[in-house]
Amino acid sequence: MAKVRVFSLAKELGLKSSALIKALAHMGVPNLTPASAIDEDTATTVRELLAEQLTKVRERTKEAEDAARQEAQAAQKAGVDAVRAAADAEADATVEEEIKQREEELALLEREMAGHGFGPSHPGAYTSIEEIERRMAEVEASAEPKQQPDAVTPLPELAKRLTGTRPDSAVEVPPVITVLGHVDHGKTTLLDALRSTDVVTGESGGITQHIGASELEVGDKRVVFIDTPGHEAFTAIRARGAQVNDIAVLIVAADDGIMPQTVEAIGHAKAADVPIIVAVNKCDLPAADPERVKQQLLEHELVPEEWGGDTIVVEISAITKQGLDELVDMLLLVAEVQELWADPEADFVGVVIEAGIATSEGSVATVLIRNGTLHVGDSIVAGSNHGRVRRLRDWRGNSAKEMGPGRPVEIVGLSGTPDAGEIATLTDSPRAAREAATAHEERAWQRDIETSHAAVLRELFAGMISGEVEQLNVIVKADVYGSAQALEAKLLELDDQIEEVDIEVIHAGVGPVNESDVMLARASEAIIISFHVQAPQSVRQTAEAAGIEIRVYDVIYEIIDDIIAAASGLLKPVIEQRAIGKAEVLQTFRSSRAGVVAGCRVTEGSLQPGAKMTVIRDGEVIYDGILDSLRHFDQDVSQIEAPGECGVACAGFRQWQIGDIIEASVEVEVERRLSITSDDARPHEQG
Numbered sequence: 001m002a003k004v005r006v007f008s009l010a011k012e013l014g015l016k017s018s019a020l021i022k023a024l025a026h027m028g029v030p031n032l033t034p035a036s037a038i039d040e041d042t043a044t045t046v047r048e049l050l051a052e053q054l055t056k057v058r059e060r061t062k063e064a065e066d067a068a069r070q071e072a073q074a075a076q077k078a079g080v081d082a083v084r085a086a087a088d089a090e091a092d093a094t095v096e097e098e099i100k101q102r103e104e105e106l107a108l109l110e111r112e113m114a115g116h117g118f119g120p121s122h123p124g125a126y127t128s129i130e131e132i133e134r135r136m137a138e139v140e141a142s143a144e145p146k147q148q149p150d151a152v153t154p155l156p157e158l159a160k161r162l163t164g165t166r167p168d169s170a171v172e173v174p175p176v177i178t179v180l181g182h183v184d185h186g187k188t189t190l191l192d193a194l195r196s197t198d199v200v201t202g203e204s205g206g207i208t209q210h211i212g213a214s215e216l217e218v219g220d221k222r223v224v225f226i227d228t229p230g231h232e233a234f235t236a237i238r239a240r241g242a243q244v245n246d247i248a249v250l251i252v253a254a255d256d257g258i259m260p261q262t263v264e265a266i267g268h269a270k271a272a273d274v275p276i277i278v279a280v281n282k283c284d285l286p287a288a289d290p291e292r293v294k295q296q297l298l299e300h301e302l303v304p305e306e307w308g309g310d311t312i313v314v315e316i317s318a319i320t321k322q323g324l325d326e327l328v329d330m331l332l333l334v335a336e337v338q339e340l341w342a343d344p345e346a347d348f349v350g351v352v353i354e355a356g357i358a359t360s361e362g363s364v365a366t367v368l369i370r371n372g373t374l375h376v377g378d379s380i381v382a383g384s385n386h387g388r389v390r391r392l393r394d395w396r397g398n399s400a401k402e403m404g405p406g407r408p409v410e411i412v413g414l415s416g417t418p419d420a421g422e423i424a425t426l427t428d429s430p431r432a433a434r435e436a437a438t439a440h441e442e443r444a445w446q447r448d449i450e451t452s453h454a455a456v457l458r459e460l461f462a463g464m465i466s467g468e469v470e471q472l473n474v475i476v477k478a479d480v481y482g483s484a485q486a487l488e489a490k491l492l493e494l495d496d497q498i499e500e501v502d503i504e505v506i507h508a509g510v511g512p513v514n515e516s517d518v519m520l521a522r523a524s525e526a527i528i529i530s531f532h533v534q535a536p537q538s539v540r541q542t543a544e545a546a547g548i549e550i551r552v553y554d555v556i557y558e559i560i561d562d563i564i565a566a567a568s569g570l571l572k573p574v575i576e577q578r579a580i581g582k583a584e585v586l587q588t589f590r591s592s593r594a595g596v597v598a599g600c601r602v603t604e605g606s607l608q609p610g611a612k613m614t615v616i617r618d619g620e621v622i623y624d625g626i627l628d629s630l631r632h633f634d635q636d637v638s639q640i641e642a643p644g645e646c647g648v649a650c651a652g653f654r655q656w657q658i659g660d661i662i663e664a665s666v667e668v669e670v671e672r673r674l675s676i677t678s679d680d681a682r683p684h685e686q687g
C-alpha cells in the first residue's frame with residue numbers, strides 16, 4: 001500500500017507536523033516522527049476529518065465573508081462607475097485600460113461570490129485543503145439523499161432558550177430545575193414535598209401521575225422540576241446537546257455533609273454553567289450541622305451569600321417542610337433574573353425528558369416544550385422516532401388539546417421511545433416526519449461509525465483551524481481526595497503558566513472513572529485523567545464508543561508533561577510577514593503580455609514572484625498586492641538579488657511611476673510554542 005510521510009501530509013493540510021503527530025497518536029497511531037511514513041488509508045481518514053472540520057468552520061465564516069465581499073463588490077462597482085464617468089469626459093486610452101482592469105476584478109469578485117470559497121482573505125495556505133474539501137463536498141452531495149431542512153439550524157440551537165428581542169407574542173416561561181446530590185440526601189423526598197405543597201390545586205400528597213417532570217404553581221408563577229433527579233440524567237440530556245436546566249438545586253444532608261456524589265454533582269452543574277442553589281436538607285435532625293456544610297462548600301468554590309459569596313444556601317427539611325417556601329422563593333428570584341421567555345407562535349420545538357411504553361397506548365414520551373405550541377394532530381419527529389400526536393396530557397394526567405411553551409407534556413403517538421435529550425420538532429406531514437426520522441437514523445449510524453477516535457481529533461483540528469480560544473477541558477479522577485486536589489491544583493498552576501491554551505478542570509473527584517464521568521466528558525468535550533485508579537471495562541467501552549479518552553497515570557509529572565503536549569497540539573502556527581527586499585522603479589513600459597511593467601533595480605535583499613508587494617510613492621503606500629511576475633530580460637525568474645535589475649508586473653496595479661519604491665515580503669509560518677511563564681516548569685517540554 002502507498003505510504004505518505006507525516007511531514008508532507010502535514011504540509012498538504014496546512015498543519016504543523018507536531019500537531020499532526022499528536023492527532024495521529026489520538027487516532028491510535030503512536031510514536032511517529034515527521035519522517036515516518038503512514039499508510040494512505042490513515043492519511044485519507046485524516047484528510048476527511050479535516051475536510052469535515054473545515055466545512056464547519058467555513059460555514060461559520062461564510063456569512064461574514066459574504067458580507068465583506070458584497071461590500072467590496074459594491075465599492076468596486078462604484079469605482080467602475082466613477083472611472084467610466086471620467087472616461088466619458090476624457091476618452092483616454094489608459095482610462096479605458098483601467099476600466100477593463102476594474103471590470104475584470106469585478107467579474108472575479110462575482111465569481112467568488114457565486115463559489116462561496118475561501119476568498120482573497122485566505123490566500124495560499126488552504127489551497128490544497130480547499131481542494132480536498134471540494135472533492136469531499138462533491139462526493140457527499142452525490143451520496144446523500146435529499147436533505148431535510150433541519151440541516152439548516154442545528155437542533156440543539158433550536159432547543160436553546162431564546163435571547164434577544166422578544167416578539168410581541170412572547171410569554172414568560174418557568175425555569176426548569178433539577179435536584180442534584182448524593183444518594184439518600186433527600187432528592188426524591190424534596191420533590192415529593194414540593195409537589196404536595198402545591199397550594200393552588202389544593203391537592204396534597206398522593207400524586208399518582210409521574211411523567212418525568214412536574215410543575216409547581218406559586219401564585220401566578222410556575223416552576224418546572226425534572227423528576228429524574230441526579231446528575232446522570234442531567235448530563236445525559238446535556239450530552240445530546242440539549243441543555244434544558246436553568247437552575248440546579250444541590251441538596252446536601254446536614255448530618256452527612258458533602259459526599260463524593262455531591263462533588264460530582266457540583267462538577268456537572270458547573271460544567272453546565274447553571275446557577276446552583278444549595279439546599280441543606282434534614283435540618284430537623286439532631287445531628288444536623290448546616291454550618292459544617294457551608295464550610296465544606298467553600299472548598300468547592302461555593303461561597304454562601306452570608307459569608308460574602310454569591311451562592312444561595314437555604315436550610316430545609318423535606319420531611320417537616322421547614323424552609324421549603326424560602327427555597328421556592330429563591331428559585332423564583334433566580335429565575336426572575338434570567339428573564340426566561342418563549343414564543344407560543346413560533347414553530348414547535350421540544351426536548352424529550354423521558355419515554356416509555358404503556359401497554360394500552362404504545363409509546364409515551366414526556367417532552368418539555370421549549371418554543372411554539374403543540375397540538376393534538378401535529379406531526380412531529382424526535383430523533384429517529386416520529387408520529388402524529390394522538391393524545392396530549394399535562395403532568396397530572398389531564399388531557400389537553402394543545403400545550404404552550406414552558407410546559408412539560410406527555411405525548412402519545414410516537415413510533416418509538418426517543419432517548420432523553422432528543423429534540424422534537426414539527427413537520428408538515430406524517431410522511432415528512434417519517435422521512436426526517438429515517439434520515440436522522442442514517443446520520444446517527446454514520447456518526448457511530450466515525451465516532452471513536454474522531455471526536456478527539458476533530459476537537460484538536462477545530463481548535464487549530466478556527467483560531468478560537470483553545471480550551472482543554474479535563475476531568476480528574478484519583479484514588480484519594482488528597483491526590484485529586486493536588487492534581488487539580490497542579491493543573492490550575494499550569495493553566496496560569498500557559499497563556500495560549502485554557503486548561504479547565506471541569507471536575508475532580510475520587511474513585512474509578514464511571515459512566516457519569518464519561519457522559520460529562522462527552523457533554524463538555526473533555527479528556528479524563530485517572531490517577532492511580534483504573535476504569536472498569538464497561539466504562540472504558542462506553543468511553544471508547546463515545547470517542548472519549550481516559551488516560552491512566554501513576555506519576556503526576558507524567559500527567560503534566562502530557563497535558564503540555566496536548567495543549568501544544570491545540571496551538572496553530574502563526575503566520576508572520578517577513579521583509580525580503582526593496583527595489584526602485586527606474587522606468588515603465590508596456591508589454592502585450594503583462595500590461596504595464598516597471599523596470600526596477602533591486603536595492604536591498606531580493607524580489608520573488610508571488611511575494612507580497614507594497615508600492616511606496618513619496619513616502620506613502622499607494623498599493624498593496626502580490627508581485628505577479630518577475631522577469632530578467634525576457635526570462636521569467638524566481639528571484640533577483642540586489643543590485644540586479646528586473647521587470648516587475650502586477651495585474652492589480654499598472655499606474656507605475658519612475659521613483660516608486662517596491663517593498664517585498666513573504667509570509668512565513670512560525671510554530672507557536674507554549675510559553676511557560678514560571679521557571680519550575682519542565683523546560684524540555686516546551687514547544
Ligand code: GDP
Pocket residue numbers: 181182183184185186187188189190229281282283284285316317318319320
Ligand atoms: P435520594 O436518594 O436523594 O432521593 O433520597 P431520599 O429522598 O430517598 O431520602 C433518603 C432518606 O432520607 C429517606 O429515608 C427519607 O425519608 C430521608 N429524608 C429525606 N429528607 C429528610 C429530611 O429532611 N429529614 C429527615 N429526617 N429525613 C429525611
Ligand code: MG
Pocket residue numbers: 187188189229
Ligand atoms: Mg431518590
